[in-house]
Each structure stands twice: as C-alpha cells, then as structure tokens.
Amino acid sequence: xxxxxxxxxxxxxxxxxxxxxxxxxxxxxxxxxxxxxxxxxxxxxxxxxxxxxxxxxxxxxxxxxxxxxxxxxxxxxxxxxxxxxxxxxxxxxxxxxxxxxxxxxxxxxxxxxxxxxxxxxxxxxxxxxxxxxxxxxxxxxxxxxxxxxxxxxxxxxxxxxxxxxxxxxxxxxxxxxxxxxxxxxxxxxxxxxxxxxxxxxxxxxxxxxxxxxxxxxxxxxxxxxxxxxxxxxxxxxxxxxxxxxxxxxxxxxxxxxxxxxxxx
DNA sequence: TCTTTATGGTGAG
DNA sequence: TCACCCTAAAGAT
Numbered sequence: 001x002x003x004x005x006x007x008x009x010x011x012x013x014x015x016x017x018x019x020x021x022x023x024x025x026x027x028x029x030x031x032x033x034x035x036x037x038x039x040x041x042x043x044x045x046x047x048x049x050x051x052x053x054x055x056x057x058x059x060x061x062x063x064x065x066x067x068x069x070x071x072x073x074x075x076x077x078x079x080x081x082x083x084x085x086x087x088x089x090x091x092x093x094x095x096x097x098x099x100x101x102x103x104x105x106x107x108x109x110x111x112x113x114x115x116x117x118x119x120x121x122x123x124x125x126x127x128x129x130x131x132x133x134x135x136x137x138x139x140x141x142x143x144x145x146x147x148x149x150x151x152x153x154x155x156x157x158x159x160x161x162x163x164x165x166x167x168x169x170x171x172x173x174x175x176x177x178x179x180x181x182x183x184x185x186x187x188x189x190x191x192x193x194x195x196x197x198x199x200x201x202x203x204x205x206x207x208x209x210x211x212x213x214x215x216x217x218x219x220x221x222x223x224x225x226x227x228x229x230x231x232x233x234x235x236x237x238x239x240x241x242x243x244x245x246x247x248x249x250x251x252x253x254x255x256x257x258x259x260x261x262x263x264x
Numbered sequence: 265t266c267t268t269t270a271t272g273g274t275g276a277g
Numbered sequence: 278t279c280a281c282c283c284t285a286a287a288g289a290t
Binding site for chain 1: 270271272273274
C-alpha cells in the first residue's frame, strides 16, 4: 500500500540488486506466465518510478510496468514462492517476488507513452515548467483540493496519507475548492509535497510531524503513534490545538483533518 | 475462524 | 457515483 515515495525507494533499492545481471524470470502464480517467459534470461538496464508506477527497462527494449495498487507488495524471493507470487526474478545473488499488483505487464512504446501521458508531474522527479502548470490546473478546478491532490493527472505520487498530512501542514481545509487557493499557496503546497516525499523516500517511512513539536530532535525518534498529524486520528486531539480530528470522505476515500487548524 | 480494512485505480452508467 | 479487481494483516468473535 505504497505512495510515490515508496515506489521511488523500490526503484533505487531494486536497481542495486537487479540491474545489469541476467535474470531468471517466472510467474509461479501463472497469471504473468507469458510476460515472464518473454523476459526470462534478459537483463534490466534501468528501473524508474513515475508517480506510483514502476518501469523496468530491459536491454531487449521491453518495458515491464508494475503498479502495486492497494494490495500489491514486494518481498525478497528468498523464501519459496507463495501461491500468489505473480512475478519472481532471480539473479545470481538476489531475488525479488511480487504479489497482488493491480498491474504487471510488458508495455510497448505506445503503451508507455499512453501511461506517462496520463500522469501529472512527479514531486520526486525534476521537471521544468511544472509550477506554472500546477497553478493553472488548480485555478481551473472547483473540486475540493482534497480530491485534486489524489488525482494522479494533477500530481503523480500523492496517496491518502500524504494528502491528509500535506493539507494539515498547509493549514488548508480539504473541502476548500482548489481554485480558491492563491498562487503562493499552491506553490507552497507543491514545495512541501516535494520535501515530504523526499524525506519519505530516504527513510522508507511517512513522518510528517515536525520532531520539535513532539519534543524530539529527529524524525526517526518519532514512534508510529507520533509520526502523523491527522491520518487515522479521528476523535483524537489535534497535536497543535487539541480539537478533535474529524474524519470525512472526499471522492469515496476517507480524509482526516483538524477543523480548527485547517481554516483555509 | 470469521470479517473488515488498506498508503489504489478503472470502467460502466 | 458505484462495483469491482486483487491480497494480506488486523480486528472482531
């Protein structure tokens, strides 16, 4: 159940283990048997993340596209494959298995172009001209900003934890129409998004609470209980003002916020 | 040993 | 907006 930072982390870590080595590829579960047979024996040149999508670029020119969806997960391939292992990749000294992905497919160039064309800017990739585009896309939309942040066409990589936490950090009520935000607010939100996802990518953990607010000196010191401001904290007191955190829904996904601190 | 939930996304209507 | 896909862990019984 990953957000963009996790996928970028996977790309980085898996690259170390798998790139440049001949791989034995199979699909113990069978649902990716054809694709696995096509890739078997090949070499990966590069692994990249775009938002929540992973692309494995093979020397053959094939591109393996993986999206974990809500249930997908990677494990070491050390253990014997589980019933549900869709994809198993083994090099001479590393292995990786994938279960439950919403997507595991080999893309042709058109397929890759189509995928990338429906993704907005990724906070973890350096891209030019993004800020102006973002300001424009917020200005154009009257939907609640809490909904817009989950729209992968607007920003690729934010998930349900970060959207709630980023809005708390910005002091913005999730139901506020996106177009009512000022340009400076949109840019500040984007800036904070990039910073927070970067922190998450490095640590492998979402910690949005500023450590000093909890009397700690680093994010790492914060426990799982302390690391988030609002996500999953309905009924509990806001860390800043004590007001009960509210749970609501936007676009059929639960959202949490502090009605007092998030006054914008 | 059940039922529920989860950091996601698509396609039909 | 809704149903549905897919899997595993947590929670309820």
